[in-house]
Amino acid sequence: MKKIIMLGGGGFAREVLDTIDVINTHTEDSIAPIGFVYDGGSKDAGNLIHGIPVLGDLSYLQNVDFNEVRLVAAIGRPVWRRKMVEEAKKMGGKFMSVIHPTVTLSKWAKMGEGAIMQRFCIVMPDAVIGDFFISNGFVGIGHDAVIGDYVHMNPHVVISGGTEIGNDVFIGLRATVLTCRIGDGAVIGACALITKDVPPNMMAKGMPAKFYEMDEKKY
Numbered sequence: 001m002k003k004i005i006m007l008g009g010g011g012f013a014r015e016v017l018d019t020i021d022v023i024n025t026h027t028e029d030s031i032a033p034i035g036f037v038y039d040g041g042s043k044d045a046g047n048l049i050h051g052i053p054v055l056g057d058l059s060y061l062q063n064v065d066f067n068e069v070r071l072v073a074a075i076g077r078p079v080w081r082r083k084m085v086e087e088a089k090k091m092g093g094k095f096m097s098v099i100h101p102t103v104t105l106s107k108w109a110k111m112g113e114g115a116i117m118q119r120f121c122i123v124m125p126d127a128v129i130g131d132f133f134i135s136n137g138f139v140g141i142g143h144d145a146v147i148g149d150y151v152h153m154n155p156h157v158v159i160s161g162g163t164e165i166g167n168d169v170f171i172g173l174r175a176t177v178l179t180c181r182i183g184d185g186a187v188i189g190a191c192a193l194i195t196k197d198v199p200p201n202m203m204a205k206g207m208p209a210k211f212y213e214m215d216e217k218k219y
């Protein structure tokens with residue numbers, strides 16, 4: 001039995017809880033979530049999310065024995081996920097991945113630590129994925145794609161073989177990326193068709209996508 005604390009307490013964290021329930025029901029692995037920790041969580045401490053308590057904010061982790069407990073980074077937006085993971089690591093936090101049993105990960109693909117992959121995702125041979133990757137359901141990643149750290153792909157995203165994606169990139173649902181490069185910190189809108197390189201920290205939306213400056217980094 002692996003005890004875990006979830007970082008995050010929003011809709012995505014509840015989706016991860018659902019995946020853990022599937023893992024516990026259909027595989028021999030057993031994961032026991034003991035609580036949620038998130039920014040502002042101290043005011044909700046004691047509340048239950050599907051029967052599991054909110055423990056507090058990140059400071060709660062100072063008293064956790066990380067020989068006994070692992071963390072799961074269940075926060076959708078890359079900017080928030082990176083911030084919380086880096087702070088948790090300073091407190092000794094150790095992370096584990098949560099991979100839905102329906103995911104097909106090629107034996108020739110590589111993935112870093114702390115990933116969350118939801119149902120029916122496919123990763124093809126020789127794809128290389130960085131740390132703290134999140135894919136929602138039905139994501140497809142082609143052969144030889146290279147994907148950075150803290151990337152989030154929303155449901156039904158399709159990434160062509162050989163695409164290069166930087167760090168902290170957020171890709172909205174149903175976006176399709178033809179083989180190209182996406183720079184660090186870019187935000188790709190829902191349903192975008194990406195046909196050429198996206199510069200770092202730009203927003204791309206539309207079909208085919210056009211690029212826009214971002215006033216503020218929301219994702």
Ligand SMILES: CC(C)(COP(=O)(O)OP(=O)(O)OC[C@H]1O[C@@H](n2cnc3c(N)ncnc32)[C@H](O)[C@@H]1OP(=O)(O)O)[C@@H](O)C(=O)NCCC(=O)NCCS
Nearest residue numbers: 136154155171172173187188189190191192203204205206
């Ligand atoms: C692309 C995105 C980041 C744009 O954010 P934004 O600039 O703050 O968008 P706004 O809501 O201010 O809309 C600005 C304009 O862009 C348009 N727009 C918004 N999202 C768009 C998209 N995905 N594709 C094309 N146009 C879009 C709006 O219609 C609006 O057009 P208008 O100026 O002609 O009225 C956002 O809409 C998006 O697609 N997010 C991804 C959501 C997602 O996948 N969530 C996952 C849930 S599981």
